[in-house]
Amino acid sequence: MANALRKFSDGDVFYSEDLDSLFAWSNLRFANAAARDAALVGTYAPVTGTRVALADENQQYRRVGTNWIPMPGTICFSYASAAVKDMSYNGASVVLTNWGINLLGSRNLNNWFNPSTGYFTPTLPGYYEFNAAVAVEQPAGLPVGQRQLGLSQYLSGNNTWISQAGMIVPTYGAGQLYLHLIPTVVALPAGAQFFLFGINTGNGSVNMTPTANNPAFFSAKYLGA
Amino acid sequence: MMALKDWADGELLTPATMNELTSSMNMRFSSAAARDALLVGSLAPVAGMTVFMLDTNMALTYVVVGGNGYWAPQPYTLCFFARQAAAQGLGANTYAAITGYTVADYGGRNFGNWFDVTTGKFTPKVPGVYELLGGMSMANGPSGSTYAQRAGFRMNGTGAAAFSLYSENRQAISSDVPVSFDVRQFLLAMNGTTDYVELVANAANVTNTSTGAQAPVFGAKYMGQ
Numbered sequence: 001m002a003n004a005l006r007k008f009s010d011g012d013v014f015y016s017e018d019l020d021s022l023f024a025w026s027n028l029r030f031a032n033a034a035a036r037d038a039a040l041v042g043t044y045a046p047v048t049g050t051r052v053a054l055a056d057e058n059q060q061y062r063r064v065g066t067n068w069i070p071m072p073g074t075i076c077f078s079y080a081s082a083a084v085k086d087m088s089y090n091g092a093s094v095v096l097t098n099w100g101i102n103l104l105g106s107r108n109l110n111n112w113f114n115p116s117t118g119y120f121t122p123t124l125p126g127y128y129e130f131n132a133a134v135a136v137e138q139p140a141g142l143p144v145g146q147r148q149l150g151l152s153q154y155l156s157g158n159n160t161w162i163s164q165a166g167m168i169v170p171t172y173g174a175g176q177l178y179l180h181l182i183p184t185v186v187a188l189p190a191g192a193q194f195f196l197f198g199i200n201t202g203n204g205s206v207n208m209t210p211t212a213n214n215p216a217f218f219s220a221k222y223l224g225a
Numbered sequence: 226m227m228a229l230k231d232w233a234d235g236e237l238l239t240p241a242t243m244n245e246l247t248s249s250m251n252m253r254f255s256s257a258a259a260r261d262a263l264l265v266g267s268l269a270p271v272a273g274m275t276v277f278m279l280d281t282n283m284a285l286t287y288v289v290v291g292g293n294g295y296w297a298p299q300p301y302t303l304c305f306f307a308r309q310a311a312a313q314g315l316g317a318n319t320y321a322a323i324t325g326y327t328v329a330d331y332g333g334r335n336f337g338n339w340f341d342v343t344t345g346k347f348t349p350k351v352p353g354v355y356e357l358l359g360g361m362s363m364a365n366g367p368s369g370s371t372y373a374q375r376a377g378f379r380m381n382g383t384g385a386a387a388f389s390l391y392s393e394n395r396q397a398i399s400s401d402v403p404v405s406f407d408v409r410q411f412l413l414a415m416n417g418t419t420d421y422v423e424l425v426a427n428a429a430n431v432t433n434t435s436t437g438a439q440a441p442v443f444g445a446k447y448m449g450q
Binding site: 006007008009010012014018022025026027048049050051062064069071072073127129182183184185186187188189221223224225 | 238240241243244246247249250251252253263266267268277279282283284298299300301302303306331332333334358359360361362408410442444446
């Protein structure tokens with residue numbers, strides 16, 4: 001990258017590297033990532049703090065270390081699922097899979113979210129905010145008990161609950177239950193991690209299903225490095 | 226500060242022109258002290274100037290509000306996200322501030338140390354709009370009782386300037402398991418000097434907040450002017 005910033009005074013002589021510096025720190029715009037990577041070499045090789053805009057994505061990025069970081073607030077994904085999920089487990093979390101409906105059209109930032117497995121595997125360090133909701137159907141006659149919705153983190157093969165939201169089912173009658181995750185922000189260090197979205201039931205052998213009219217939702221956005 | 230101009234053939238660069246160009250660039254600094262040392266005189270900050278801080282990997286934009294200048298983070302930047310570190314006793318009907326947080330579980334972000342982890346007060350020092358995030362979780366009361374759990378955001382304490390928004394969760398207790406619910410997210414304009422916000426709660430038939438993955442959480446994002 002070009003030389004450091006300097007403040008100019010009368011009598012100063014301008015050098016070519018001064019202009020290099022100004023160009024290097026200007027509002028760089030490229031047609032796409034390939035054009036960016038072709039141009040930013042040698043004198044203009046990116047360093048931490050370099051900012052570019054990509055026309056094909058209408059998105060700005062900052063260079064931090066070896067990564068191009070999107071702007072805070074960038075949506076990573078937002079999916080819904082109407083697939084029925086068997087919840088007949090005793091207190092064990094069940095990961096929701098087959099997220100068949102992309103609510104953003106084709107958008108899925110860097111394909112970090114695998115809608116088939118329900119795994120979210122971002123590779124950029126930084127802060128991520130998750131939102132999730134699920135509607136489950138409770139047949140009549142089931143025992144009163146606790147139903148939990150949670151977000152779990154798989155790190156080095158260990159499954160750890162990050163956050164859980166719970167509900168006590170107060171009656172024996174049939175009906176739909178609506179759970180949504182409490183707002184959850186996760187700091188992701190460098191390296192691959194999975195964020196999964198699961199449900200468990202804390203009482204008895206309960207069969208609960210996301211319903212066609214009230215599908216489950218799962219989304220994430222990036223809040224910066 | 227000069228305005229942008231349309232250059233003609235044969236024009237000469239001057240120190241003022243070079244400083245104008247420099248002030249419009251994507252400047253980067255190792256620290257606030259380095260930034261403040263350089264940006265004086267003809268390079269003094271003006272509204273809209275953007276810098277990148279290498280010590281925090283954050284871009285800041287200079288905003289002027291009520292005649293005062295501030296270095297503001299980008300919209301959607303996470304200010305903090307914290308989890309209560311230990312259980313706290315709760316009383317009925319009277320809202321109490323949730324205190325004793327840790328930000329360590331979420332990457333340690335506490336921008337400008339605006340959030341006091343001991344008192345639970347968030348006092349941002351840049352005027353603007355903030356989005357508050359909250360989740361409340363309480364240990365259950367005696368089986369068979371019905372009660373209300375309440376939580377909310379409270380601004381500026383309980384005096385004449387106070388403003389509150391509460392959420393309520395009614396439960397019929399069936400077993401001794403924790404129950405969580407989200408506190409309504411909302412946007413709030415804060416003056417950047419004295420305004421502060423706390424997460425507050427009360428409940429009948431409940432003795433404590435929960436801990437671990439179901440501990441109360443509190444966070445905020447800067448959303449711009």
